Amino acid sequence: MLRGDRTGEAVLSGILYEGPSLIDGQEIVVIATYSDKNRKTGTMMQTYILRADIDPRDASKTGADVSICGACPHRGTATDDPARKLAKGRTCYVNIGQGVLIVWKAYKRGHYKPASAADIGRGRLVRLGTYGDPAAVPDQVWDDLLSQAEGWTGYSHASGYRPDIVMQSADNAAEALTHWAAGRRTFRILKDLAEFMPDKEVLCPASKEAGKRTTCEACKLCSGLATKSPKSVAIVMH
Numbered sequence: 001m002l003r004g005d006r007t008g009e010a011v012l013s014g015i016l017y018e019g020p021s022l023i024d025g026q027e028i029v030v031i032a033t034y035s036d037k038n039r040k041t042g043t044m045m046q047t048y049i050l051r052a053d054i055d056p057r058d059a060s061k062t063g064a065d066v067s068i069c070g071a072c073p074h075r076g077t078a079t080d081d082p083a084r085k086l087a088k089g090r091t092c093y094v095n096i097g098q099g100v101l102i103v104w105k106a107y108k109r110g111h112y113k114p115a116s117a118a119d120i121g122r123g124r125l126v127r128l129g130t131y132g133d134p135a136a137v138p139d140q141v142w143d144d145l146l147s148q149a150e151g152w153t154g155y156s157h158a159s160g161y162r163p164d165i166v167m168q169s170a171d172n173a174a175e176a177l178t179h180w181a182a183g184r185r186t187f188r189i190l191k192d193l194a195e196f197m198p199d200k201e202v203l204c205p206a207s208k209e210a211g212k213r214t215t216c217e218a219c220k221l222c223s224g225l226a227t228k229s230p231k232s233v234a235i236v237m238h
Contacts, residue, residue: 032121044124048104049131050100052107063077069132069136128165142154155187166223176197188234190235190236202221202231
């Protein structure tokens with residue numbers, strides 16, 4: 001059983017890392033929280049990669065989110081428009097104003113305490129980068145977290161990053177073909193089903209277009225080369 005401060009208490013959240021981003025050296029924090037409220041993913045340990053010193057909305061608007069998102073094209077463009085709360089043209093599916101902001105504010109209040117990554121992941125399904133790119137974080141953090149986990153999902157826009165544990169995020173066929181040629185599995189965003197390549201991909205089983213047949217918790221296809229599946233995964237943009 002996972003242990004907390006009191007005998008028998010499960011560790012359901014904690015700080016896994018505080019230190020420099022491997023992307024640009026700025027201070028970031030990795031926070032794990034256990035959640036059963038996401039209908040698509042199911043019950044999983046979620047991991048939030050955040051700027052430790054900046055409200056995530058301001059990080060998006062000013063471009064400081066590069067520390068945790070790298071060159072992801074869905075970040076949008078930094079802006080000083082006083083009418084905007086986030087980056088201009090942001091297309092990321094993660095709603096910063098919901099879970100991300102809640103976790104960051106709780107962190108600033110001192111709600112989360114340092115936790116053993118191995119302990120917090122033990123026997124659980126883990127989602128690497130609920131927000132943020134795992135490539136911003138030292139490998140040892142993820143290796144420890146997954147060392148005793150039941151399984152995981154993970155995605156990265158950093159080309160070539162840890163294909164053993166994450167899917168390469170691809171935004172078009174050309175990117176996917178490049179990754180496939182290098183032996184990597186991809187999670188590709190489709191504009192519509194006409195772009196789907198059934199000989200190389202499967203539709204995300206948790207997606208609307210695939211009938212929401214299951215959850216990420218049960219599926220586990222998005223675990224990089226750790227899965228036995230030879231195919232990559234695709235989903236229509238939502």
